Amino acid sequence: MATTAIISISSDIAPGFSGISESMTLTQAGTLTDIDSTTGFQIRKLSATGAVDLVTMASELVEPKDSVASKIYIRNIGYKGTVDKSVGVTIGVNAEPIGLLYGGDWMMMPLTCIDADDITVNPATDDTVVIEYVMFYEEA
Amino acid sequence: MATTTAAVTLTSDLLSDNMSVSATTTCMKAGTTADGLDQMEYGYLDLPTGDEYDLIATTPTASKASKLYLKNHSTDETYYVAVTQNAQAIGKLYGGDWMFIPADFHDAAGDIAITANGGTNKICYALFHEGTVLVTT
Numbered sequence: 001m002a003t004t005a006i007i008s009i010s011s012d013i014a015p016g017f018s019g020i021s022e023s024m025t026l027t028q029a030g031t032l033t034d035i036d037s038t039t040g041f042q043i044r045k046l047s048a049t050g051a052v053d054l055v056t057m058a059s060e061l062v063e064p065k066d067s068v069a070s071k072i073y074i075r076n077i078g079y080k081g082t083v084d085k086s087v088g089v090t091i092g093v094n095a096e097p098i099g100l101l102y103g104g105d106w107m108m109m110p111l112t113c114i115d116a117d118d119i120t121v122n123p124a125t126d127d128t129v130v131i132e133y134v135m136f137y138e139e140a
Numbered sequence: 141m142a143t144t145t146a147a148v149t150l151t152s153d154l155l156s157d158n159m160s161v162s163a164t165t166t167c168m169k170a171g172t173t174a175d176g177l178d179q180m181e182y183g184y185l186d187l188p189t190g191d192e193y194d195l196i197a198t199t200p201t202a203s204k205a206s207k208l209y210l211k212n213h214s215t216d217e218t219y220y221v222a223v224t225q226n227a228q229a230i231g232k233l234y235g236g237d238w239m240f241i242p243a244d245f246h247d248a249a250g251d252i253a254i255t256a257n258g259g260t261n262k263i264c265y266a267l268f269h270e271g272t273v274l275v276t277t
Contacts, residue, residue, distance in 0.1 A: 003152035007240060009209060011144035013180045020266060022211055024236050026152075030218040038154045041161070069234055073150055085166075085173045090244070096228035099242030100170075100189050100205070106148055106163045109239045110223065110231025117229065127143065134161070136152070 002026070002034040005073070005108060026136050029068035037062055039135040043081075044121065051092060052123040057115045057133060063140040064113035070137035072119060075106035079128045082131055089129060092120040098104050100124070101131075113137055142178040144268050146207065146240060153162060167191060169270045170205040177205060181267045185211075187256040194251045196243075196267060206245060206269040211238035212261055219258035226250045235261075243267070 002025050009020040026035040044054055055072070057064060070121060076089055088102035092119045101107060111117065123129055147164040169175045187193065195210070212221050214235035223230045223239070226249050233239060243252060254263065 004150070004152060006149045007209070007238060008147045009144070009266065010269075011180065013142045013144060013178055013268065014182070017164070017182065020209060022238050024211075024238055025207070027217065027234070027236075029232070029234060030220070032217055036154070038152065039153060040166070041159060042247075047167075067232070069232060069235075069237070071231075073161070075199075085168050086171050092231060093225075093230055093242075096226055097244045098225060098230065099244040101242055102168065102179060102205070104145070104163075104165045105167075106146070106165055107241045108148060109241050110233055110237065112229050112231055130156075133152070134152075134159070 014025060026131055028138050035069065035136045035138060037137050037139045041132065041134045043130050043132045046089065046121060046123045046131065048126050049123055051120045054121045054131060054133060055119040057113055057118055064137040065140040066114045067112050068138050070111040070113045071108060071135060072111055072134065072135040073106065073108045074101065074131060074133040076101040076103055077130050077132050078103045079130055087124045089131060090122040092122065093115045093117050095120065142176045143257060144177050156241065167207050167268050168205065177268045177270050179269050179272055184264045187254060187261040187263050189256045191260065192253045192255045195254050195265060196251050203214065204269060204271040206243045206267060207240065209238065209240050209266040210242040211264045212236065213264055214261045219261050221261050222255045222257065224253045
């Protein structure tokens, strides 16, 4: 079965745009071999502004291999059933802001997994918000 | 209101029981709950090796909401595209890989840049955004 991710995007912005539906199987770099390690599915509750590590690469129990085919899925799931799409959490890599995940938004991106490239989260407000995530990687 | 939705289904058998996660979101303008993104770019291109290229030529203004989809359609699994934002390495998309991020184009240097490795890579991308104003020639 392996690890797979399927994305479907629909939009009525542009007339004639028929949408996007694509699947990928997460494999090890440059091969057709399935990716073999994961952090497991986790959540992190945030209740104050200020950037904190979501994933500290140097602190993973199983050392991730650097600069290969790692991926992370992150979603802002709000708090106790309340999902506010007007405020969000800035996701960063090594202090570089990648983008703002508003309530309910999700993202999936590749990672370098090198020690400096920690994944950070920084809420826009002090309101409690929960981030769920799972990282897939190769063992060093 | 223009409506753009993005859904993902993620499954894995790496854990003791199969993991399956599904999520759907409607892509809204920054700071709103009732107004969806209303602009988009959609493209498919050949990315030659040798140089780094800005993927997005027209940068949406800061503090706007943007969503970027990018897929490497190369059929050779050894080919990959290195993705950076503002010179910070994000990661590598090998042949068949895709990514979907809320791109933060916070300044002119915040563009997403891509570099092909292994050979000419086939790239498909879609940027859903707001607030771009055309520049007169």
